[in-house]
Amino acid sequence: MEDLYRFPNIINTLQVTGCHFGLKPPGWHYPRHHHHLFELLYCVEGEVAHEMNRDAMTMQAGDWLLIKSGVRHQSSNTAKSDYGFFNVHFDLDDPEIRSLLSATPYQLIRHKEAERSKLRYYVSELEEVMQRNRTKQPEAEATAALSSPLRFEDKLLLQSYTLLIIHDVLQLVREHKHGSIRGQAIAAEKEKDPSLFTADIAHMIEEKLSLGLCEEATVAGVAKEMNLSRSQCSKLFSKVYGLSPRQYVSQQKLKLAKELLVTTHLPMTDIAEKLGFHSASHFSRQFRRWTGQSPSEFKPRHHSTN
Template identity: 85%
Template structure:
């Protein structure tokens, strides 16, 4: 149960996440999209997608969620069709999802019957062996019904269900993830090769997918973003060159100065006073 004003900061993880809104409502920011869940809604978030959550209404928000991964390539492909998939209450009622959640709650309540005043449920590691199996079984049944609903919804709406049959969706999704990782790495020694390795792509695959969506190479994008941030720091701060270089992931102030001159034809010191004078 989360009170009004509750917020979980932006994060990501290597697992898929499945959320069910039990009571109230919650606002999610997933990549750049705003998604509001109401009572009875379900949300599947793809692994690696950055997201944050907030209870912006005036009532408590309660939820069920599970983080999971599966080894089956076909199932992972279906789970990975989009950064997130929202299943509204009306659609979810055609399944047994609510029943399975009730069974999960019954297992947890049975294990927390003693002492009755216990405020927190037992962690899974302390459950009886047979109840651990029940939890895993009901969790898999929940995932089964969610996948079935997503498959039916995709068929009914004319959407394709295999990522290799919808390359534009897959390409855009991967390109956005590359862009996000590059942006987050501006203050570090971010490299295209490092991002490609992190995403299990070759460097050429990474560049090809990114260029198809953004119209420039990842290296060009990284240079533009660093130049933009460098100009901002030079104009709006009085930081020494060594600090600016460090913030931009350069090994030294001289390295930063040489790169800035390649970008603009000026040294940072030549750029800074002129622009300070025009903005004062």
């Protein structure tokens, strides 16, 4: 019987930290800071003033803000009412998604745009998951109660709804990008747009790194091949993809390692060789550094049936 539909293998890692709901009084202020992960912020009620790098903006109820990793920002509740919010810090090891997330330092999605998605529904479902996990403890212990371990099923729900939120935000960002693409194309024709040049170079670097993934392609080697210095190569790549070329290679190797461990019966020596490691023990040590598990612990156990 022929397969009607076949989905690609998907072995990507989602990292979620600092996922919470909060309520801040008038006069509240959070000083200038930055994160190593992407941040999504949703204004549930009230309003909040942000300074992103040196740009000032105000979020109102229903607005969303996507902040690229490394962007310095500060927040203040300058209104006369409480500011309620949902916020999550996350990272994904998919290069195409990271490229879109890193396209601009920040992206503000107004309430009217967000209402065309299911974002509000996903947030309400997440809130329900978190409410279920609140333990009945005294008010003084409320903060500790919120950070108590989640049930396994609720961890899956947390990841699922976070991914759905990221999906809808990216869809809105992509639509906004396509909506202004004609104007960008015209501007690029009139005057060579340096951002387009940067993107083209970064994509070429990414392609060369991907093709040489199993042959230990070095950043220095790719830079030399493209007549760039190593620092230029890293700076251009990081600007577009939001991570260094070395981090990208590590993430891609981890992704391929997981796929080979899950979908094949290859011995560790063959997997190590395919990924450009000198030995199975070298691969095993690096895999444990990446995941906290050995390859044999990560590999699913296959049970034979009679």
